[in-house]
Amino acid sequence: MINLSTAGTRMPMQAPEERTKNLNEVAEGFTEEMAVREALRCLQCREHPCMTEGCPVSNHIPDFIRKITEGEYEEAYQILMETTVLPAVCGRVCPKYLQCEGNCVRGEKGRPVAIGALERFVADLHRRRVLAGELQEPVSMEKDPTGKKVAVIGSGPAGLACAKDLASAGYQVTIFDRAEVPGGVLAYGIPSFRLPDEVLSFEIEGLAAAGVQFEAGKELGKDITLDSLLGELGFSAVFLGNGTGSPMGLGIPGTELSGVISAADFLDRLNTAGGDEKKLAEVLPGAKTIAIIGGGNVAMDACRSAVRIPGVEKVSVIYRRSVLEMPADPAELAEATEEGVEFVYLTAPLKVQGEGGRVTGLLCQKMELSEPDASGRRKPVPVEGSDHVIPVDVVIEAIGSRSENHILDGVDVNERGLVVVDPQTLATGREGVFAGGDTVTGPKTVIAAMGAGRKAARAIDHYLKKKGINGAYE
Numbered sequence: 001m002i003n004l005s006t007a008g009t010r011m012p013m014q015a016p017e018e019r020t021k022n023l024n025e026v027a028e029g030f031t032e033e034m035a036v037r038e039a040l041r042c043l044q045c046r047e048h049p050c051m052t053e054g055c056p057v058s059n060h061i062p063d064f065i066r067k068i069t070e071g072e073y074e075e076a077y078q079i080l081m082e083t084t085v086l087p088a089v090c091g092r093v094c095p096k097y098l099q100c101e102g103n104c105v106r107g108e109k110g111r112p113v114a115i116g117a118l119e120r121f122v123a124d125l126h127r128r129r130v131l132a133g134e135l136q137e138p139v140s141m142e143k144d145p146t147g148k149k150v151a152v153i154g155s156g157p158a159g160l161a162c163a164k165d166l167a168s169a170g171y172q173v174t175i176f177d178r179a180e181v182p183g184g185v186l187a188y189g190i191p192s193f194r195l196p197d198e199v200l201s202f203e204i205e206g207l208a209a210a211g212v213q214f215e216a217g218k219e220l221g222k223d224i225t226l227d228s229l230l231g232e233l234g235f236s237a238v239f240l241g242n243g244t245g246s247p248m249g250l251g252i253p254g255t256e257l258s259g260v261i262s263a264a265d266f267l268d269r270l271n272t273a274g275g276d277e278k279k280l281a282e283v284l285p286g287a288k289t290i291a292i293i294g295g296g297n298v299a300m301d302a303c304r305s306a307v308r309i310p311g312v313e314k315v316s317v318i319y320r321r322s323v324l325e326m327p328a329d330p331a332e333l334a335e336a337t338e339e340g341v342e343f344v345y346l347t348a349p350l351k352v353q354g355e356g357g358r359v360t361g362l363l364c365q366k367m368e369l370s371e372p373d374a375s376g377r378r379k380p381v382p383v384e385g386s387d388h389v390i391p392v393d394v395v396i397e398a399i400g401s402r403s404e405n406h407i408l409d410g411v412d413v414n415e416r417g418l419v420v421v422d423p424q425t426l427a428t429g430r431e432g433v434f435a436g437g438d439t440v441t442g443p444k445t446v447i448a449a450m451g452a453g454r455k456a457a458r459a460i461d462h463y464l465k466k467k468g469i470n471g472a473y474e
């Protein structure tokens, strides 16, 4: 029986006035009754554009949703695990409105099916049942061991997805990461009120239990090199999934002042502090007024984190275009607004002002949008005589990141520092070395990186089986 409601089922959330006082997850998840009711809204479309057009890893969306309607939740989980490695993570952090849900036909008349919330429900239920001892995780994914070793650089979404598929195909996979905690941007860049630590660590532990090895604190170009991996360490192939490591700066005077910090460093400090209130207060000591520069999802994570820091009185996001051009997820924008974040549009910073080496304000100018250029985008242009100072004591730069790939021996990088690959196979110019995710494309979504990791795993498998890398896409 299909549920013909166009309104859909809303996920329960912590109230704004409560959630800004803690770092607990804002969205509380579907109950079983809610999940079944929402799953019944799926039309089981034959063309299923949610999957074919919308999901970068091609999750079998109608199939797993049908299992929910039948009460077969563990079967729904197993269907998801055929294509993804982090369902509880993706169900939370995917920009679903652009992907699966953005392509759901129910969205043409009302709300799309809440595919992400259903994915999260199934994965969370699986985790709770494993932790309660009601279910066992599979001990090993290996089918027929190939005897070959593959190194994966970076334990973010691209690396994890690549590692899972290669381990399933019988390779011995080792993931190297310069950080101590695996997960890359998922562990260090997404605040716990969007992605609790235990959700990520459970999904990563599942990979470790299935035979993937993790080498923490190992940095490419410092502790290991492509030569050593492919030489004395005995790896037959390498996948580079090391993301874009360096935050971009504002490039304006005054950013050397104390009180200017990148969003990546800020979120890293916040995640390291965990839920400890004393440590949290030390993340930005003495901060009362905070400006975040940028309009993407990292800016949203930064501003929503900033309002949760004890003692902070005002948080503003400063963006040089209008709300219509803002790339952030509209749901994040709405939640940030509910939490008291102020949005200052059509404003660009010119200089960080300071006194005694500390930030005291941000000199800004108003902008207006010109006519669309050839690319269709309206360019912001300064309004003459509109300079003004916004008093702040902390400035958080959230304008993107750049790659550090100059350290890669024998692998071509472009002028933006991004690794150059064959787009079909993700093979680099160096024999046996493949790359995918942000390190190739620049910053994109978690699930796009996972899709690239899976694609590279297929190519590596074909390469190592001497089928030739182009065979991966026959």
Ligand code: SF4
Residues within 6 Å of the ligand: 054, 055, 056, 057, 058, 059, 061, 084, 090, 091, 094, 096, 099, 100, 101, 115, 116, 119, 447
């Ligand atoms: Fe949607 Fe992301 Fe899940 Fe794919 S992985 S079904 S895009 S939420």
Ligand code: SF4
Residues within 6 Å of the ligand: 041, 042, 043, 044, 045, 048, 049, 050, 051, 061, 062, 103, 104, 105, 106, 113, 115
């Ligand atoms: Fe179900 Fe929407 Fe996918 Fe159709 S497009 S199968 S309604 S989730």
